[in-house]
Amino acid sequence: MTNPVCQIVGFGPGCTSFLIAADRQGILPELLGRGLLIHEREGSAEALLPIGVNYDIPSNSDAADFLDGIAPDGLFGPLLDGPAARMIRMAGGRAISLQLVALLVEETRRLALEAIRRHPNSRVAYGSPVTRIGRTAGGWRLHDAQGRGVESPLAVLAAGSAPHLPDGLRRAAAGAGVPLVHSDAVLRPCDVTALLPAGARSIAVVGASHSAFSVLHKLLELYAGGDLRLTLLHTQPIRRMHRGAALARAAGERFDPATDQCPASGRIFRFQGLYTRSRLLYEQILAGQHPAIALRACDDEAAVADALRGADAVIAATGYRPNLPPLTDVRDRPLAAGRNGSAVQVGRDGQLRAADGGTLPGLLGIGLGFGRDGSGIGEPSYRGAPVGINIFQGPDGDALCARALSALQHAAGACLEKEYL
Numbered sequence: 001m002t003n004p005v006c007q008i009v010g011f012g013p014g015c016t017s018f019l020i021a022a023d024r025q026g027i028l029p030e031l032l033g034r035g036l037l038i039h040e041r042e043g044s045a046e047a048l049l050p051i052g053v054n055y056d057i058p059s060n061s062d063a064a065d066f067l068d069g070i071a072p073d074g075l076f077g078p079l080l081d082g083p084a085a086r087m088i089r090m091a092g093g094r095a096i097s098l099q100l101v102a103l104l105v106e107e108t109r110r111l112a113l114e115a116i117r118r119h120p121n122s123r124v125a126y127g128s129p130v131t132r133i134g135r136t137a138g139g140w141r142l143h144d145a146q147g148r149g150v151e152s153p154l155a156v157l158a159a160g161s162a163p164h165l166p167d168g169l170r171r172a173a174a175g176a177g178v179p180l181v182h183s184d185a186v187l188r189p190c191d192v193t194a195l196l197p198a199g200a201r202s203i204a205v206v207g208a209s210h211s212a213f214s215v216l217h218k219l220l221e222l223y224a225g226g227d228l229r230l231t232l233l234h235t236q237p238i239r240r241m242h243r244g245a246a247l248a249r250a251a252g253e254r255f256d257p258a259t260d261q262c263p264a265s266g267r268i269f270r271f272q273g274l275y276t277r278s279r280l281l282y283e284q285i286l287a288g289q290h291p292a293i294a295l296r297a298c299d300d301e302a303a304v305a306d307a308l309r310g311a312d313a314v315i316a317a318t319g320y321r322p323n324l325p326p327l328t329d330v331r332d333r334p335l336a337a338g339r340n341g342s343a344v345q346v347g348r349d350g351q352l353r354a355a356d357g358g359t360l361p362g363l364l365g366i367g368l369g370f371g372r373d374g375s376g377i378g379e380p381s382y383r384g385a386p387v388g389i390n391i392f393q394g395p396d397g398d399a400l401c402a403r404a405l406s407a408l409q410h411a412a413g414a415c416l417e418k419e420y421l
């Protein structure tokens with residue numbers, strides 16, 4: 001295999017979304033022909049099914065969102081007639097189980113693999129964690145755990161994010177002698193009782209998001225009829241998503257039309273608000289229909305620590321942080337990536353930003369953990385990355401494809417004007 005034109009870190013939904021966008025934009029055959037190398041740290045395709053988006057909860061996006069970006073006449077077109085897509089389509093505009101989405105991603109990976117096998121310059125390297133990414137004169141060199149390095153003009157980071165437990169919460173839980181579990185573990189298809197101390201009945205949940213309310217749901221189902229005491233501790237206000245300003249007003253939501261409305265969709269609190277089952281549970285709690293659940297607003301970490309005393313366990317829905325391998329510049333010196341809230345900052349063009357605001361040419365980011373600036377998606381008051389497979393497959397994927405097209409044109413010898421490549 002000659003040096004590929006493009007390498008991707010991670011074979012999860014971020015990666016498959018980029019491939020789906022590349023298929024829709026008509027550049028996938030060229031990309032595969034000129035060499036695509038996907039590095040995946042897991043050892044096999046089978047090992048990917050239980051991870052990624054495989055959560056035992058309903059989606060907070062509409063079912064149609066997962067199918068809209070797939071080109072019917074493209075390489076991934078057959079997905080639309082496959083079992084996962086048919087089940088998803090039946091749900092119309094409603095939420096669906098994320099396990100169905102995991103199956104759809106699995107089928108996407110299978111089609112991608114079949115296509116990759118037809119191209120001698122392309123391959124997927126399983127069991128290949130990327131440990132460092134170094135800038136070179138002509139692009140980026142990806143180093144793996146075995147000490148091998150491969151260079152390409154384009155590198156796409158799609159390595160997702162890892163569950164985040166804030167230090168203050170760790171200290172508070174340790175100080176109170178209360179076992180601490182991240183919501184990620186609880187929301188997977190699993191036996192939740194095995195994660196909690198035997199007989200745990202007084203459980204604190206920290207957070208105000210879909211994940212926090214999904215945890216409450218799971219615990220309610222699990223201990224139905226038992227003497228359960230759940231306390232939701234939140235340092236941020238709890239918001240609900242509304243499909244328009246009039247609906248938000250009718251629901252009594254307090255919002256600022258200038259900063260809390262998404263210009264792209266008109267939704268209020270598109271990324272900060274609760275959707276579907278989580279929103280309903282919140283409204284039921286407010287209406288007093290769940291006496292086992294108390295909501296407790298905490299001003300700061302000290303108040304959270306105070307509230308943990310006496311709990312049998314604490315489940316933290318405290319979000320995720322990007323899996324970003326260390327970056328180095330052309331002289332092998334550490335290179336700090338820019339941040340967009342808790343996410344890695346990606347410019348409008350899909351390229352990563354350095355901490356000093358400069359562009360890292362040819363280094364692209366997509367998926368959980370990357371926030372694309374200036375996309376116009378999401379309410380301006382939201383500090384973080386617009387997240388959703390529809391966004392990865394849609395506008396984010398399109399931005400990456402535009403960059404990839406430049407690299408492909410350059411590889412083909414076409415004039416690129418003042419491009420870095």
Ligand SMILES: Cc1cc2nc3c(=O)[nH]c(=O)nc-3n(C[C@H](O)[C@H](O)[C@H](O)COP(=O)(O)OP(=O)(O)OC[C@H]3O[C@@H](n4cnc5c(N)ncnc54)[C@H](O)[C@@H]3O)c2cc1C
Nearest residue numbers: 010012013014041052053059060129130160367368388389
């Ligand atoms: C609880 C929860 C609910 C969500 N609900 C929705 C929803 O309803 N709708 C929606 O559209 N989105 C949802 N998302 C967001 C998002 O779609 C999923 O998190 C999705 O799994 C993100 O895909 P990803 O590829 O970015 O990351 P991942 O799924 O984490 O995949 C990253 C891949 O990279 C690999 N990897 C990591 N590091 C390395 C490395 N150094 N070298 C090589 N490989 C590496 C991993 O093994 C993995 O296979 C949800 C997320 C969470 C956490």
